[in-house]
Amino acid sequence: MxxxxxxxxxxxxxxxxxxxxxxxxxxxxxxxxxxxxxxxxxxxxxxxxxxxxxxxxxxxxxxxxxxxxxxxxxxxxxxxxxxxxxxxxxxxxxxxxxxxxxMADEAPVRAVLDPYNPAGSTLHVNFNTSERSRWETDARLCHINWVILDSDWEAEFCRVAEAHPKVRAYVKNHNLGFEIPYRYGSQMRTYLPDFIVLPDDGHDDPLHLIMEIKGYRREDAKIKKETMENYWVPGVNNHGQYGRWAFAEFRDVFEMGNDFGARVEAEFARMIGQAVSDKR
Structure with missing residues (x-):
């Protein structure tokens, strides 16, 4: 304040x-x-x-x-x-x-869908860009041929995701229209998660793992995490028609120094492993 x-x-x-x-x-x-x-x-x-x-x-x-x-x-x-x-x-x-x-068991959260656009898909992503900082994705793991990079850690994240044996597919939330409304104090804001990863957790129905990468956690980052864990994820899972969803936060990416690649890989493996074990 x-x-x-x-x-x-x-x-x-x-x-x-x-x-x-x-x-x-x-x-x-x-x-x-x-x-x-x-x-x-x-x-x-x-x-x-x-x-x-x-x-x-x-x-x-x-x-x-x-x-x-x-x-x-x-x-x-x-x-x-x-x-x-x-x-x-x-x-x-x-x-x-x-x-x-x-009160999650007694009064479960229910999702209220957008009546005009209840679901989105990478199938409909199509945009032009002049950005030169980008990552060419593996077509076997991502429907979108390029990831537009906002920072170096995103390129490293893509490399680790494509090399991880548990990853079925992934996509960066860029022009997907995937937005999460949340309230910060008296203000209504919109949160755009960073990535969606589909890890292999042994189920035919894939788990949709929303991954957020944070360095310094300001107060709004804590509110976003609470919104995802207490409202959005339970609401969508309780709806039952859009698969299984989970949320994970990747912290301290800006404090990794020279072992950046190794830290990203280790943290990514930990998050995937935790998400898989929690959903079994």
């Missing part, structure tokens, strides 16, 4: 330091009530309907547990900053994701 301490200084006059110290005096019960109310009104209210006030007590207990066990304040920050709407909305997203995850 920005610095916790700033200094304002004019051309003349005394400097003034602005900090968040005043927020340390806010009562925890005030923060708890505010976050619970925001959670109730934004996450547990049907469109056009009154808020379900009978849920306030249950949500308050859950919110208190989240504030006590999950919220970590560093660098001069305070829980009272959750009084700001954007931060409160981010907290509500985290709390709702936890509730959804804990």
């Amino acid at each position: 920005g610095p916790s301490v700033t200094r304002n200084a004019g051309i003349i006059g005394k400097d003034v330091s602005l900090s968040l110290e005043h927020l340390g005096n806010m009562r925890p019960s005030t923060v708890l009530y505010h976050v619970t109310a925001r959670l109730l009104y934004t996450k547990w209210r049907d469109p056009g309907e009154d808020p379900k006030l009978h849920l306030f007590g249950q949500l308050k207990r859950i919110t208190r547990q989240w504030l006590d066990t999950c919220l970590v304040c560093k660098g001069g920050t305070h829980p009272a900053q959750l009084m700001y709407q954007e931060l409160a909305d981010m907290a509500c997203e985290r709390i709702t994701a936890g509730i959804t995850r804990s």
Whole structure:
């Protein structure tokens, strides 16, 4: 959100330091009530309907547990900053994701399909490009003849994917139209995963493994991961008509140094192995 301490200084006059110290005096019960109310009104209210006030007590207990066990304040920050709407909305997203995850068996997530374009395919990918940084794919593993590279690690990823014995097929998510909507605070955003890999996990119905490669994980990367694991993947799998899906995140690619190729290969093998074992 920005610095916790700033200094304002004019051309003349005394400097003034602005900090968040005043927020340390806010009562925890005030923060708890505010976050619970925001959670109730934004996450547990049907469109056009009154808020379900009978849920306030249950949500308050859950919110208190989240504030006590999950919220970590560093660098001069305070829980009272959750009084700001954007931060409160981010907290509500985290709390709702936890509730959804804990009730996956009792109230499974259901996918809502686009009525005009419910499914996509690499069969329909066709575009022109002047980009010279690209990888020519193996036609036995990828329907698209070129991967447009955004960085060097993508070329290394393609090399490792094509050499891995467990990979049936793969594709980079470029002009596929594969987009995941997610909410970051009060904003609706769109997430474009990096790759889709089909590993051989012993089933006739192939597993679709969505692979995301991340270096530095900002806050939005954590929200994307939560969205995939708590909503998108369970929703599509529960639908039952679009195969089996899973999500894996590949981290620290920008800290690999000289052993970049070996690290990519080792991490790729670990992710494929984990995805295969989880789906058996």
